[in-house]
Amino acid sequence: MSSENGYYCIWLDSHIGAPGECPSFQDKFQQSLKPMNGLPPNSINNLILCFEQEVAPIKFVSDIDDALVLVQNEIDKKIIFISSGSLGKQIIPFIIKTHPHVYTFYIFCAQVSNNLSWAIDYTNCLQMFDHETDLLIRLVRDISKEFIHLGLSYLAVYDGESARKYFTTAQTLETHANNANSPMPPFTDRLKMLQGPNGLIQESQNVKEDQRTNETIASLDNIQYVLINLTTAMNPTVASIVHFLQIFLPPRTILTIKNSSSDNIIRLINKPACLFLRNSVLTQLLIQRVGTNNLSIYMIEDNTNLVDRITHFNNIDDLINKLVELIVEKYRQQAATHLHSTVFITGIIVIGY
Template identity: 25%
Template sequence: MSGFDRSSRDISLNGTILRATCKQADGTTDSHATLDLNSCIANINGKLVPRSGGNFAASCSQIRLHGTILSCMANGIDGNEVPAQINLSNFIANTDGELVPNHLKKLSNKGKKVAVMSSHEIVILWLDPNIGVPDSYVHLKEAFSTTIDPTYPYPISLYDRNSITFNLNKTNSKSQYQFQGPCELQFFTDEEQCLESIDKCFNTNKQIFLILPDYVRKDFFLRIYKQHPKEFQKTESEISIRFYIFIFMPKIEEWFFDYEDYLRIYYHEADLLYALTRDIAIYFMMIGKNLCNENALNDIQQALIYFHWANKLLCRGNSISSYKEIELQTYLETMINKSEKIIHSMEKENYLQDDSKNKLIENMFIYYPTESNDQALKLATIVNEIIDKKPLLFNNLKDFLFNLQLEQYKNQHNCLIILVSNIDNQINIFEELSSMQSIEHFYVLHLSENILIEQNNNRTLLKTFSKIRNIHSNMKTLVQGWIMDHSTDCEQFGDYFKENGDSNQAHLYYEKSIKLNECLLTNSTYNMNYISLLALLGPSNILEDFDQRNFLHPSFFRHCFSRPQFTTILQTYQNNVLEMDIFLPDSSIDLIYTYRNLLCPRKSFYVYCQTEATLREYQRMPLWNRYDFVFNINVLHQKLERRAQHHLLYRTEYLENRKEEGDADAADLLIAMGEILEQNATRINEEIRQKSCLSLPAAEFEEG
């Protein structure tokens, strides 16, 4: 039952935090309750809807609360801001003094939780007179808290005594591990406080894992048993509370054996942690299975997250214990593969159009170490100046990763930027981002003053982490590079919709691409530290029909007529450049297997086909299942032009650096290169307008 305002007062909003004074179940006691609306509301194409992990504020502005009506300006389907509102009273309830969104729990016919995406859906309660004391057994608490939470990137080992202590929230005899992931760990020394917390967890549909000391009295267990009798009638897979007895003394209470179906006994903290990690993994796995039965795209996407969480926890458990859950892990890997195939099929066959609409909306996430706060703010200012977009800033890695996990439901375009001053200290975050399947790529801004010395390190990183799109030393160049990438993506989406008869969608994407390109026309001074290579293998007359070829500048472009000559050019430049774009005819596709071994860390291959029949044949090959890497020779000009724009950008910074070093000739060359860059951007926009029949100037396309 919703309608929290019926038993609440002093309702207000601070940012996205809803605050209220709520009556508890006894009708007399007041509680000061809060709820982050980002955790339960989403912006779907300009409409606010209840959605767990929605993060609506990332694409909304002017957020206000009038009574229980939340209103804002929300990014719509075309990127423009539209007014939106939602009545919080329709889906938020006061549950014993807490604000609880009703939609976060969805029940199956049997009453079992099947779709849970609240901030803390699992609660581990640990009652112990010694461990429960604040500031005691801190390392043990750290190890348990970080290991059981699949969203925590670097769990602390039970055996690593040199870990950095994080802060535990402390309230008298209760201490609590707080992190916006799916798990929460609370510690108690007082039985009554523990029982109160158990009741609250039942009332808010939490999954409870209860750890008790070896001397716990029978009547404590029976109070839970009698107050919630229906729970104990459920099957083992459905029950919402599990009991663990942690034994310090060799003597075991006799009453334990009377309830051995519910109680599990452990003598060592490693065994307890292994069992807890395994059981939480199984819980996640069961939710994932139930979500898969819903047969809806969003449910299966959420199921995939649960399967990944379960698999991660099983891996952690296997590292703790000599006993390995091989069968479970094999099953999870099968379910992950199955879910990915279903999602791919549903997106391709039924959902591509709807999901692709969200690609018009982009979000920028910037992670930075605390010492780089000033640089992060400067970068955010540059982003806002160039594309009128306010990025989200994070200096807490856990919050950054959790927000990225929430974003993967939306299928929007996300630009991730990682600020680093010391690359070696950030390897872990590169590994974590590379392991997230929803992330296509991310950008690195290297703040080192000795960037030239770091070139070899950059080559190694680009080769090791394929999702690093580029490593920049200049903020403006990074933003411009992302604009080029996103503009190209939007144009390709427009081409797709045009070919499939959806002119309205094509129109939106072409407009977006033009708008992004025009950002380049007004911001054409660039900085970059390395040169790149754009190489074409083809007959001497292949460029004859091109209207303008000045964008294929000899400082980065090489056109070869024979395979030996082409191979020699690539081998010559492999040690000097960080990026190569290699264009090949379909008759020379075999060269890809040779060129993959070139030392250049970032290589992209583009194959142009002489006929549509050949194109369709290659598109069916696993290697060419991406839309942009194999194409008809008729669009070779367009593909070269788009990639040349990137290489022009790289070359301008090379000249800028030479100019700063006192090279007088570089200044003149820089002006000429900037003119070519602007001319090419203008020409690209004209081509997009022509093929999309756009008559309005892009300036009239406003984005929120």
């Protein structure tokens, strides 16, 4: 799944950053840093291999300039940055100021206390470890937690397949983290949440099967695309796109609602709807009153850590691009299903903010 989720990991360390394959990872630690302390054979290698397969490729570098080149070249990814203490002290303050897409940092050092004086200013995005296994287990568990959150977001918009991918990946990560942490007791809280007949994986599978059942009906039925309270945020380009869609598509395909009270919106939703909005409180209220079966939600998100460019966007341009993408995809689906028929999609609602 690593190629799909938009993550990239950079590991900067003058000792272990020399080019090499993952199988040499354990030896590098043994030779230059701390001993393995009786850990199960290959536990580190297995954990880092799992991370690369399920989350993100890991690029090892030994030089600050090389690390900065990677950061600048991967601007479309969420970068996880791991560094030694001495190099992290030099580069991390600069990256935080200039490269916001690097959203989390981990320090691996011999003495955590030696780095407290500079790192204390970055405790909101930085964690420090003096043992490689502790670092990797925490990294894997942090990503697992985030993937569960993303999976829940997909469930909220009734996308069972995407939710299932994130939940099963989180399950794999948790299992490998427990294996690497042996002989300590396994952490099972998230696995219990994910597994079993009432777990999130099964719930996402149920949603996926419901989607398959309803796909044919949905592709033939009218769909409402709802943009909530966004008109004042539109720049001229976005406004022109919306205006063109209003002219090109059948009447009332795109409706602009400036009054964003839930009662007004619900009165207009009489079909499955795609909502485009910013107000998270309103989102939850609509889900409670309408249910996720009839709503798909796409939001502008102020918290950059939550922006995934799938359901959460950080600007109006990306949000409207998503609207266009959905319309095009719906026509493509209908064309594939009804090769010799012309089927129009109607009922797009735009609600401005």
